[in-house]
Amino acid sequence: MNEQVLTQLRAAVGAPNVLTEGDLTPWEQDWRKRTRGKALAVVRPGSTEEVAAVVRASAAAGTPIVPQGGNTGLVVGGVPDASGREVVLSLTRMNKVRAIDRDNLTMTVDAGCVLQNLQQAADDAGLLFPLSLAAEGSCTIGGNLATNAGGTQVLRYGNTRELCLGLEVVTAQGEVWNGLTGLRKDNTGYDLRDLFIGSEGTLGVITGATMKLYPRPAARVTAWAAVPSMESAVRLLGLALQQLGAGLTGFEVMGQFALSLADKHYPQLRVPLFRDHPYCVLLENSDQESEEHARGRFEHLLEAALADGCVADAVVAENIAQARGLWHIRESIPLAQADEGLNIKHDISLPVSRIPVFCAETDALLQRQIPGVRLVNFGHLGDGNLHYNVQAPAGGDMKAFLRDHEEQVNTLVYDQVKRFEGSISAEHGIGALKAAKLPEYKSKVAIGLMRALKQALDPGNVLNPGRVLSV
Incomplete structure (x- = not known):
């Protein structure tokens, strides 16, 4: 049976684009290097029609089938399991900007288009595509849509869902739904677009x-x-929203220990003001008038x-290079944490008003249960999204810490x-990593509806099985 389906896949996309031999690590290992699966094959279609043929054969x-974009996910949602039965459907060959409509302010693209290339194409047209996140040099827009990615400008522009007007999707039956409309108003029945966005490839393959x-801002x-304190950060957010309104396009909070890791592993970044203060905030004001006005x-x-009194000290970037340097510090925190060693990641969202009390209580609970544990707390405070990560005590055995405490820490934080x-999960998705946990923290009614949708759209459980919804 395996040889038969491989023959059909080679016929669909060409033999050179069906990989079964050699080093398949880039497709089989997740970005955090915590999981390594085994694929039956890595299939690299070059068109929507080829994707449909692959789905029909499979x-x-x-x-x-495991749909995969840039493989930058953090919840093991885009790599195969260890069975050797799953086909990785890599969409990276489908990487074209199909069209830009300046008057309609839209861009139509292939799902495998790298996010940074979308940003550049918009900039070349004198416009702005505002989705921005640390992995933008390698993540793809299809993956961003499949996980409803967030990033640093959600406060002003929303998650990827809010940035999307239309989709092209291959269904589990291998049919193509062309919903690539540029309409901002269309009330003709159920919103299929929103159904597929955030579904992590379990309901259809976004192509x-x-x-x-x-419009591009005149100045940033x-x-x-x-x-x-965190309370002061929330108060500063209120002031910024009041005074800057829609001009406030970024509001990131970073804890002292998180910044100390960036300073330790990347001293050339020259992290400002963090040594004497428990938190720092990075703010961006986009202005349609002028640099002087901004x-x-x-x-x-x-x-x-x-x-x-909600700010103790502050610096304003004098030029674009300084601004990029400050943002580079924020974006380097996850890399610095990885350099420090294995850790337990949490991508959570909370009502902004409750974040200070959550942090104070949860910090204390973790310190009480695991003395010496280090908390790497940073994220998009403007939209209530924290990356509340937990690092082993200094000098400890990182692997042993994960083995002995990951379940305990996850349960405590999620509770x-x-x-x-x-x-x-605020912006990273559920994947396989959180699928078993999801029913504990989402209502039975919601889980039942999700299962009904999965059964209706993918009755054969072909698309990304075991992700989002556990078997």
Whole structure:
């Protein structure tokens, strides 16, 4: 049966694009290097029609398919399991910008288009595609849509879902739904687009998308502020929203230990103001008028924040290079944490108003249960999304820490998230990593509806089985 389906896959996409031999690590190992699966084959289609042919052949043989973009996911949702039965459907050959409609402010692209290339194409057209995240040089828009990725500008522009107007999707039966509309209003029945966005390849394979574009700001100004507490960071956010309104396009909070790791592993970054303050905040103001206007509004905000006491000290980037340097510090925290050793990651969201109490209580609970544990807390405070990560005590055995404490730590953190009416996944998705946990933290009714949708759209359980919903 394996040889039969491989023959059909080679016929669909060409033999050179069906990989079964050699080093398949880039497709079989997840980005965090915690999981390594075994694929029956890595299949690399070059068109939507080829994707549909691959799905039809796989579905007929009962061969599971794992759709994969840039393989930058953090929840083991885009790599094969260890069975050797699953086909990895890599969409990276489908990487074209199909069209840009300046008047409609839209861009239609292949799903395998790298995010940074979308940003550049929009910029070349004098426009802005605002989705921005640390993996933008390698992640693909299809993966961003499949996980409903967030990033650093959700506060102003929303998650990837809010940036998408239309999709092209191959169903589990190998049919093609062409929903690549550029319409902002279309009330003709169920919203199929939103059904597939965030479904992590379990309901259909996204092959193309029509995304929103925006006028490019006349100026962007970045500031770095030291704050005395998480409560102060929330108060600063309120002031910034009040004074900057839609101009506030970024608001990131970073804990002292998180910044100390960036300083330790990348001393050339020259992290400012972190040594004497428990938190720092990175703010971005995008202005449609001028650099002078943007800077003036920022300086007025910081004066008010200093008078209020929610900011202890601050620096404003003098030029684009300095601004990029400050953002590079924020983006280097996950890499610095990886350099420090294995860790337990949490991608959680909470009502912004409840974040200070959540952090104080959960920090204390973790320290009580695991003395010396180190907390790497950073994230998108503007939209309530924290990367609340847990590092082993200094000098400890990292592998032993994960083996002995991961389940304990996850349960403690997720129980706290539930108590504070939050979500255990804000922007990374569920994948295989959290699939077994999801029913504990989502209502039975919601899980039942999700299972019904899966059964209706993919009755053969061919598309990414075991991800999002555990078997």
